[in-house]
Amino acid sequence: MQRTIPLAICFIMGIFMMVQFFVPHPISINSYDIVLRWIRIITIFALVLGVGSLAMYHTTKIRRRVTGWTFSIVTIIALVVTAIIGLIGGVGRGSWLQVIFQNIFVPVNSTMFSILAFYMASAAYRAFRARTKEATILLIAAFIVMLGMVPIGSAISKRLPELAEWILTVPNTAAKRGIIFGIALGGIATSLKIILGIERGWLGGGKQ
């Protein structure tokens, strides 16, 4: 029963979603909207579980004094203080929650994002070390593309930007499309297996 009900729900909803794609009738559209609304409702309940998990995880870390437990104190304080400020002062424009969001969260988030530039440099160094035949081809292609995209490229040769464009639009796009075909078919096959109850990994596995 514990498995049959989720599998039955999955089958019915999977078939419904498939049929819905082909039916433009308002009954179909309204039903789809109801399903989307239900997803939002379930997400909110799951968020409560998520916050509970976060609180449990960090309180356990603090209690056991595991490595980095002081960071857990910061997390718990941030969680509680933000929630209290939001509940008391509201979340609208000019509220304290917005002040915290704009002056703490946004800069910290942007910092993390900006770190990407450094990671890209180190990843590029790793990728372009010409150790193998493939890496050498990658290095040459990347060199041409990068050079073709900057003014000095066209100063060296008028053909360089054209070559860079060709690499991007022909071999690169062809490879990308090949991968996309595989992804689309893989997605269809996985969905079909889940709908038919053949793939049950999401239920923790079990007999087909």
Added chain:
Amino acid sequence: MKKWKVCYLLIFNLLILQSISAQIGPPSNIRVFDTPNDAGKSITITWARSPDDSSIDGYQIFRAEKGQTYSPVATVTKFERRYLDESVTDYKEYSYQIVAYKYIAPDTMRSVPITSGLVKSSPEWFNTNRINVLIGMVIVFSLILYYIFHARRGKKLFIRRIPGLDAVDEAVGRATEMGKPILYVPGLSSVSDVATIAAINILGEVAKKTAQHDTTLLVPNRDPIVYTVCREVVKEAYTSVGRPDVYKADNIFFITDSQFAYAAAVSGIMVREKPATNFFLGMFWAESLVLAETGATTGAIQIAGTDSIFQLPFFITACDYTLIGEELYAASAYLSREPILLGSLVGQDYGKVVIIVIVLAATALMLLSKAFPVLSSLINFFSVN
């Protein structure tokens, strides 16, 4: 005398305007029909241009319910030949009039109106524009199901090696030997993403292996629903291999739904806990490189897999093994070695053969359509609306 002058001027103006009005030719061939493949409440009006198209300002569209007087519904530019009236009520009969107009201050000159027949809108039960999708779906589904049943009959199927998945055992073994945990990131997307479901399927198989070896498995989550599903999947996996005693609910946890806050937290875990193996499977965005590069600096074996073609280069660069696109979906079947699941992979491959044939046929049609324009309608069949 002055009064007479004004009077003459007015009469003169009126005559000029009347002559202009008479000169504006009306549009022709008005067609009104229920907009096809829609949810109703929409009527399409098409017309052919006025003979004075170059001198007019546009067209005015009027509508009337059966037996009522006409009232304006829209004014469109002279370049338009189609209007979608979405302010109608289903199953009510309407007729339309179109006039060409030109604005000459202070008046608007209109052509003679052309009137349509009666029409009513209604919603459709089948979108015929998507019949090509339906045909494609039936072909691919049939292939997959055929090979699933083929496998069920016990036929041996060949599946090519996927090094990234062969390395899972090695990765779990390494973590066990080193006495360090395994970090499993099931992507940052929601459970409605197929890549996330694929990642959850693989998590079940990885969890079985970690349970057998008594290795710690850490699963930080970004989505609260994915978190609850992951927790159940890991719990079920531990129970299925007879090791519910070593399952720790605290090791599968929710962090935050903020993208970079999540990346920062997971990077912190990698630096502090120094996992022996990192799995990054599922859907990723810009944080992929932050996670993979941090993991690489800690010296962990990294197995990544995503269907995001934009993040694949980053994973290929920073990880030891990368599951490219469909390999992510194949992982569950590959690891479990369930014949029925393996059968679906063969079905997928034949689906690819069908796609290659369609691509070649469509390319040939495109080339031939230059010489034989009639073939263009065949090409349109392949477009999805």
